[in-house]
Structure formats: C-alpha cells, structure tokens
Amino acid sequence: MVIGVTMVNVSPGSEKSVYMKIKEMKNVRDVYHVFGEFDFVVIIEAPSLAELNKTVDSIRAIEGVTKTQTVVGAEI
Known part of the structure; x- marks a missing residue:
C-alpha cells in the first residue's frame, strides 16, 4: 500500500466543483480544504505507486x- 499526500x-471560484470531483475519485481517502499556500490537501491510498500516479x-x-x-510514503 502506498500513501500520497497531494x-x-x-482557480478562484472553482473550489466547490473541484472538491466534489476529487472526493468521488477512486483511491482518495480524504480531502481537506485548507488555508495558506494550497487550497486542498488530498490523502490518497493506492495499492501501488503507479496507481497513485494515475490518481494524481x-x-x-x-x-x-x-x-x-505530492509527497509519497509507504507503510512499513
């Protein structure tokens, strides 16, 4: 299992539609709306690095x- 944090x-004004699309994606475990440099933090859990890359x-x-x-980690 590979964990990615993306x-x-x-674009301004597209937050809600982007959030809804990401939330429905395969391998997406959580989506957080955040304030600062980025708009969202997405936690991705995939069976392989290739699958994680497809999700990104x-x-x-x-x-x-x-x-x-994206930063990637693996369970040990």
Whole structure:
C-alpha cells in the first residue's frame, strides 16, 4: 500500500466543483480544504505507486486545478 499526500491549488471560484470531483475519485481517502499556500490537501491510498500516479494525474486533469504537489510514503 502506498500513501500520497497531494496539495492542490485551484482557480478562484472553482473550489466547490473541484472538491466534489476529487472526493468521488477512486483511491482518495480524504480531502481537506485548507488555508495558506494550497487550497486542498488530498490523502490518497493506492495499492501501488503507479496507481497513485494515475490518481494524481486525474486530479491534475480536473478543470480548475492549477497546481499540485505530492509527497509519497509507504507503510512499513
């Protein structure tokens, strides 16, 4: 199992639609709306790094997403 934390920036006014789309995605465990440099923190839990990367790519493809940054960890 691979855990990823993806920070997401979105265009002003698109927060709600982006949140709803991310929340419905496969492998997304939690989505938090935050204040500061990023708009959302997304916790992704996937069976492999390749699957996690697919999820991040899907987030990047959402209309309104302008930037992502991901850190990856693995259970030991």
